[in-house]
């Protein structure tokens with residue numbers, strides 16, 4: 232304990248320790264529950280409700296700031312000596328409930344400790360999950376040491392731009408793109424002792440690429456670098472990368488997690504004690520907390536408490552929804568694979584897809600044995616298909632859709648389609664799209680919760 236603390240501050244520190252112990256006790260209780268129970272309740276307990284007028288849903292704290300009892304309380308809080316929220320850019324009680332739920336879901340079945348940091352968008356989360364590893368290391372004799380990052384080229388357009396423009400072009404970071412994420416030798420040839428982090432997206436948007444998480448994690452770890460996985464499309468209901476050796480998982484919470492489409496949100500979720508050759512010990516000990524307390528506070532990509540509440544509310548039904556959407560998507564993928572106007576279908580659930588064997592190893596519906604009597608694979612709601620006749624034929628079919636929304640969005644309970652080359656992956660140009668495997672005649676379809684026959688009817692009339 233800091234000897235300069237006054238007795239008054241000390242009292243709040245002790246109060247803080249009791250609050251943290253209560254949270255830890257509730258976390259331990261919830262870690263023993265099943266996936267759906269965690270999704271429904273998160274960390275919000277009856278005791279917490281009684282301190283909140285008995286409300287059975289998490290409190291919505293829209294206040295920008297927290298009032299303090301006195302200067303001692305303020306000092307203890309601002310020095311991070313006690314759990315507190317202070318100011319909504321730094322922390323917020325409603326956001327805290329979202330973070331705790333995400334950490335519990337992503338850490339479901341994982342033995343060690345897991346923490347989360349919610350952000351205003353998926354891109355904000357990806358930025359916050361990656362930029363701390365790009366700290367300059369200077370050596371008096373050699374100057375700045377070289378650094379590189381290794382990332383799957385099959386990734387979201389925003390991630391491609393963050394890495395290639397913001398990091399490579401503006402800051403001089405060498406980005407080593409892995410063209411074929413299924414090819415372990417390619418990952419291996421690119422990771423070395425100057426690699427700051429390894430990044431992969433699975434399944435990737437929009438080309439549905441996959442990679443062997445455990446093998447790539449081993450490669451990253453042998454170089455002393457963390458593996459970061461964008462698992463937006465799978466969600467923890469279908470895949471939990473931390474169980475397979477990944478260190479940090481990033482999400483666009485805006486997508487399947489907030490399936491109603493009422494909020495933009497993001498999160499990074501990290502296991503404790505991750506490898507990294509750069510940064511302070513706190514970064515390695517608890518990455519999500521380190522980010523939240525320091526770089527996040529300075530960059531300011533905070534999520535609105537309203538959006539956090541919208542996401543929390545949708546998360547409660549995540550598993551059953553991902554099951555339904557995955558079953559619908561498989562039927563739609565099979566229908567498209569047989570359609571004469573369709574040149575190719577990309578969906579890891581199709582048995583002859585090159586991604587299928589790896590996807591089958593990693594993508595399992597959580598607790599499926601309770602519903603189906605045995606574990607079952609589920610491959611998510613996202614698929615893409617190339618239309619015979621090239622870009623103009625793809626645009627004609629796209630323009631004829633009558634029910635499936637034309638929008639740059641996915642993970643909705645409503646079916647949504649886009650043409651990535653003119654939307655999500657437009658800014659990266661022809662060469663960037665070639666690298667990422669996004670041809671101009673590709674339609675990306677996020678299959679929703681409508682009856683699959685109605686989704687197929689709309690596609691049939693559009694492709695006719």
Ligand SMILES: *Cc1c(COP(=O)(O)O)cnc(C)c1O
Nearest residue numbers: 352353354387436463483485496
């Ligand atoms: C949408 C998306 C993002 C970006 O998330 P935002 O919430 O839109 O900032 C990142 N990764 C994937 C896979 C996405 O689909």
